[in-house]
Amino acid sequence: MKALSSALFLFLALFLLAGCSGDEVADDPKLSDEGKEIASAVGGPFTADEFEKFLADLPAIPGLTTQGQQDMGEVSDGPLSAAILGAVKARGWSEERFMYIYSHAMTMMNVEQMHRAMGQMQEQFKDMPAEQRQAMEQMMGQQLSGQMEAYQAEVDKQVPASEQAIILDNMDGLYKALGMQR
16 A cells, blocks of 8 residues: 555646646747657756756766776667667666756757857958958858857757756856766
8 A cells, every 4th residue: 555655746746846847838938849759758857956967867877978988988879779778778768858957958068069069150250351351250250159049049959948948057067977078
């Protein structure tokens, strides 16, 4: 009887959590219908606590970190996928939830790297003669700025704003978990 009560309580708690997550997704004005469906299908947007657990578990997943890729060597997709999914399950994650968080984390890392590259490019322009700098800023700046805006708009359609904020707030931890320098 105690096990049944615990199971019912757990089911109720999960149902309530899923309902709360759905409201958060429904209220995100930039998120596309597809983005909302995907988030809902995997249990809703992740929380800061869940992302911290993800960061703690990520280094132990073979093939997803710099060290993990070196350890795996030249392995085909089949065994690599099996190794990744086995390690994910061993850490208590559902495959879909872990890969959902991983894909959103990598997407936001790409956004951050694009912003950094844009800043580095603008920094290089400072050393150019005024006329050349103006021409380069005009040519490259507008093109890259437009591309970044378009990419960010696509990200906004697929990654809930709450998740974007969590990832950006934990970017140092993400780089560390991946074994990368920022």
